[in-house]
Amino acid sequence: MSSSVPRTVKAVDTSELIRLDAQAIECRLNRNHGAGWLAQFADPEAVHYLWPVLVHQARHRPEFSPHWRCMLLLAVRDGQQVASLLDVLPASFEDLPETVDAATKTEVTRRLEYGSLLTQAQWADLNACHEPADIDAAFDRGEQHVETALIALVYNNPDTDAVLPRVARGLRSPNPETRRQSLLALMHTARLHSRVDTITLELLHGLLRDRTPISAGSRYEVWGTATQTVGDLQVFLPSEQLPAWVNAFTDY
Known part of the structure; x- marks a missing residue:
């Protein structure tokens, strides 16, 4: 050997x-x-x-x-x-x-x-997050990797009225990696709980124009994940639950 x-x-x-x-x-x-x-x-x-x-x-x-x-x-x-x-x-x-x-x-x-x-x-520690208040506190502290806890909240808490406002906060983050991961959180909300809302859809629409690299020197930009998220919503949600622009979107 x-x-x-x-x-x-x-x-x-x-x-x-x-x-x-x-x-x-x-x-x-x-x-x-x-x-x-x-x-x-x-x-x-x-x-x-x-x-x-x-x-x-x-x-x-x-x-x-x-x-x-x-x-x-x-x-x-x-x-x-x-x-x-x-x-x-x-x-x-x-x-x-x-x-x-x-x-x-x-x-x-x-x-x-x-x-x-x-x-x-x-x-694994972050994945134990169940409480929306914990996400709020992590955002308020500017905690690194808050987006991981946000995705865990989507998995662990079925109350979309509590989850979606936190997803929206992530989509507004000044940190491009947090915005990208929050798009994944939105996708998982649609996949697991069959729901998004007007605010997160409006934010998603805006991020289709977000050409910010997800990290310094990265060739990947936020808009790419936003584009994938639109396609995911078309798969996971019925067309009547989505606005016309999502149903008509084909620019993958």
């Missing part, structure tokens, strides 16, 4: 990631997500990325040592990517096909090293 990790990044779908996580749990390796967590919170349709970063020894399980500790770019159910860790047996990693091109490998490693991503634990 090699004494150094392979210098590569491999992509896995959610079912394969759950299998690798279950193997880590069964082998009692230190870095795993716990039984059932990925099945509940990982995006079931997404691709995730494993990057081996060190050789790890588990003295309590010498039969599974050494193994590879991988940084994991994990796509979660709200559309975000977060940083996590997973211990993987070398043979299991080697069995994964090499499908990732060089440019994507570079981008994945850059994001994991320098991308200021939420960790899986931070995301």
